[in-house]
Amino acid sequence: MVAPTTLGTIPSVPVIEMYLRHTCPYCVMAIRLLSSKVLEWTEIDIDAEPQRRQEMIDRSGRYTVPQIFVGGTHVGGFDDLYALESAGRLDRLLADASS
Numbered sequence: 001m002v003a004p005t006t007l008g009t010i011p012s013v014p015v016i017e018m019y020l021r022h023t024c025p026y027c028v029m030a031i032r033l034l035s036s037k038v039l040e041w042t043e044i045d046i047d048a049e050p051q052r053r054q055e056m057i058d059r060s061g062r063y064t065v066p067q068i069f070v071g072g073t074h075v076g077g078f079d080d081l082y083a084l085e086s087a088g089r090l091d092r093l094l095a096d097a098s099s
Ligand SMILES: N[C@@H](CCC(=O)N[C@@H](CS)C(=O)NCC(=O)O)C(=O)O
Pocket: 023, 024, 025, 026, 027, 063, 064, 065, 066, 076, 077, 078, 079, 080
């Protein structure tokens, strides 16, 4: 007999997008901070996909990497992400963006 199974709760994951260059120290720091909080995010490497740099500029109004979006909302660069963490607001933002 097959044991009955219970459908567990599927863990919710905030949608995080990060435009980056892997050679960028601010990007490495942003990844380090994010990886202490969440398991997955989408990386858009503007060196590998240079055409998406313009998309980043259009969405963020900024020219530097990283540019981070959580749940479609522009957070900013590493400094902005770190400021949210320092203010104790990053966990709430990630939780609110989870579906
Ligand atoms: N304050 C910004 C600094 C970001 C920054 O200066 N990024 C550099 C790369 S490490 C950059 O994008 N420079 C211009 C470029 O690569 O086109 C942050 O914290 O995200």
